[in-house]
Amino acid sequence: DAGITQSPRHKVTETGTPVTLRCHQTENHRYMYWYRQDPGHGLRLIHYSYGVKDTDKGEVSDGYSVSRSKTEDFLLTLESATSSQTSVYFCAIGGGLAGQETQYFGPGTRLLVL
């Protein structure tokens, strides 16, 4: 298994509070991604990174920010959590520039915003 961990694995928070989710990899991979999974939508890309300090927006980036200060860590921040951000969040590594490489997924973080 690819060495990807996510923390926390479960979190309950209140509307309006900031939340940070952490993805940590031990594979030294350049590309990292954050997706959210919601029923009927599959997984949708929030943000991605193609190197340290190099990040860009995905399909559903509103209300989220990311940071990557070192290769192994990719942080996702919900600046002011809303109930619509209740979801399961997955981090992934791999992919590559041409998109032919497999992406490996972490175990997920289940977030509930009350």
Added chain:
Amino acid sequence: GNSVTQMEGPVTLSEEAFLTINCTYTATGYPSLFWYVQYPGEGLQLLLKATKADDKGSNKGFEATYRKETTSFHLEKGSVQVSDSAVYFCALSDRGTSYGKLTFGQGTILTVHP
């Protein structure tokens, strides 16, 4: 833009039945195609992939053929087992400067009964 459409689920089968899950796609470029599987409570893992037209991906008895003329990548298995019960996602990654970003279908829940 890119999109992936999977057959509506859930799909319920008896053990040893034949499985087909349809997947069609729309892509602006020349994509790589993937099937991922998610077992209960876990992250996604790659089931199989194909990176060019007429390629067949296969793994664990599952197969899918990249059909450019019909923009399809249908998943098949000749004889399903109870252990195949999971959610299956079709996905694509466009070439060029896509940075490996995946576009997912909505997922198909498969339940196999003994």
